[in-house]
Amino acid sequence: MQKEKSKELVKEPTPPKAWLMGVAGWLVPGAGHLLQGHWLRALLLGGAVWVCFICGFLMGGHLFRYSSDDQGFSSILQIPPMIGNLGTGLLYIVCWVLGVGFSNDSQQAALATFEYGWTFLIIAGLLNYLAMLDAFDIAAGRKS
């Protein structure tokens, strides 16, 4: 009885493919499912993340990044939303490399949808983390 229980508790090693699918899903929203042939899921999950990200920018939102130039706690407070933004993978990285989407000027902040915008950009990243974990679980055989 004890042996049976211990056998059940033994975890099977995660196949490398699962990590690959997870990374693909993080880098390009929807890619993790698309590479596994789940095109409808890829369309729904990737589409939701892309729409959320684009709407965030259209509403006048901005992305967050850590900057040591900010004083005191201000720089530390940039980290949690930055982690959310990082969930969009390449979308965030491309914006960071090109220096697009990080500006936070007063004209932009005056928009009625400014705060919705940056919230949508964070939500896009958080939703993609969920999509990424789903792609990982499917590739690992833990989910159908």
Next chain:
Amino acid sequence: MRHFLVMTLFAFLAAVVFGTVAKDHDRDRIAYGFKVFAEFMIIGLALSWILYFIPF
């Protein structure tokens, strides 16, 4: 009206992802997606009315 549309868009996108990720069967996924959408909308509207009556 703009705020309501943004809230609806957010609820829809979140419901699509939650519904797709959460359950094992298509029927359950659709039902769960609708449930999440309704929850976001109802709680959002309830909170907005509560905050409307708070004077500060």
